[in-house]
Amino acid sequence: MNIKQAQLLSGVSADNIRFYEKQGLLCPGRNPENDYREYTEEDIRTLKLIRLLRMLDMPLEQIKAVLSGTLSLPEAAARQRKQLEERSRQLAEAIRFCQEFTCLSGLNALNVDLLLDRMDDPRLSEGFFQGWLYDYRKVALSEQEKRFTFLPDEAVTTPQEFSAALFRYAQDNDLDLVVTKESMYPEFTINGIEYTATRNYTAVRGCPVASIHCQVMHPEDFIPSDVPPVRRFIQRLFHFLWLPTLVFLFFLLPRLELLKSWEGWLLLISILVAAGTLSFRSWLLFYNENGKRGQPK
Numbered sequence: 001m002n003i004k005q006a007q008l009l010s011g012v013s014a015d016n017i018r019f020y021e022k023q024g025l026l027c028p029g030r031n032p033e034n035d036y037r038e039y040t041e042e043d044i045r046t047l048k049l050i051r052l053l054r055m056l057d058m059p060l061e062q063i064k065a066v067l068s069g070t071l072s073l074p075e076a077a078a079r080q081r082k083q084l085e086e087r088s089r090q091l092a093e094a095i096r097f098c099q100e101f102t103c104l105s106g107l108n109a110l111n112v113d114l115l116l117d118r119m120d121d122p123r124l125s126e127g128f129f130q131g132w133l134y135d136y137r138k139v140a141l142s143e144q145e146k147r148f149t150f151l152p153d154e155a156v157t158t159p160q161e162f163s164a165a166l167f168r169y170a171q172d173n174d175l176d177l178v179v180t181k182e183s184m185y186p187e188f189t190i191n192g193i194e195y196t197a198t199r200n201y202t203a204v205r206g207c208p209v210a211s212i213h214c215q216v217m218h219p220e221d222f223i224p225s226d227v228p229p230v231r232r233f234i235q236r237l238f239h240f241l242w243l244p245t246l247v248f249l250f251f252l253l254p255r256l257e258l259l260k261s262w263e264g265w266l267l268l269i270s271i272l273v274a275a276g277t278l279s280f281r282s283w284l285l286f287y288n289e290n291g292k293r294g295q296p297k
Helices: 003-010 014-022 041-055 060-068 073-101 112-120 122-146 159-172 229-240 242-260 262-286
Strands: 147-150 177-181 187-190 193-204 207-216
Touching: 003 014, 003 041, 014 041, 041 060, 060 073, 122 147, 122 207, 122 229, 159 177, 159 193, 159 207
Parallel strands: none
Antiparallel strands: 147 207, 177 187, 187 193, 193 207
């Protein structure tokens, strides 16, 4: 079939068909007698697929990768979804600003500097609660980057066994790890970041199980400087002491009358100490377990 027929069957204009050919998305055969293009049913299906993906605003380079088989359609769709979600967020912010402009009496009432600051920092336009969530995410990611825990496959009783456990963990998780000091408190680097490690033991059904707790040597480098110190302190407390907080909010607040007696205060202190101890034990032995897993070299 010729290009006019391909246009009718695919819904793609002749100009776009020629453009897709130049971009390498389509390679129709040629009639040996007149050298005219001849389109097959498979070419029509390819044009329809291109049309479908372009309606999703997928870039031509991604479509070309999908057609060539170097990129799977599910992966391409996942990438495009992220792009569309980000664009949707930006459009929602633009709509919010347009709504504010409709309430202005004129240009003189427009605070241009304030609006530009809000546009540069999305947190300022998202409100107080969203700002706290935005900062908490940065604090939580910072804490996860600063320390992680893993369980070695074998006992760790010598510096050599400690180094072997670190190397095995790095190999299993595709990490670039270099031991700079071999000891029972070794020092090492992961992707150039300096860490130190300690070995801890916990009992599981009466059997001692070793865990290795790794922490960066310069945690100050991971402090999110754009988060206010007081807010960062409160969010770190909540991040690590969420269990005592939940216990207090859900079990004790509805029973404040208990605090009218010394037995109630004793119960409160006992529960908070127990919850704090469990939180500390969880942080020490299992916090961010296998947290470096899957990071590239």
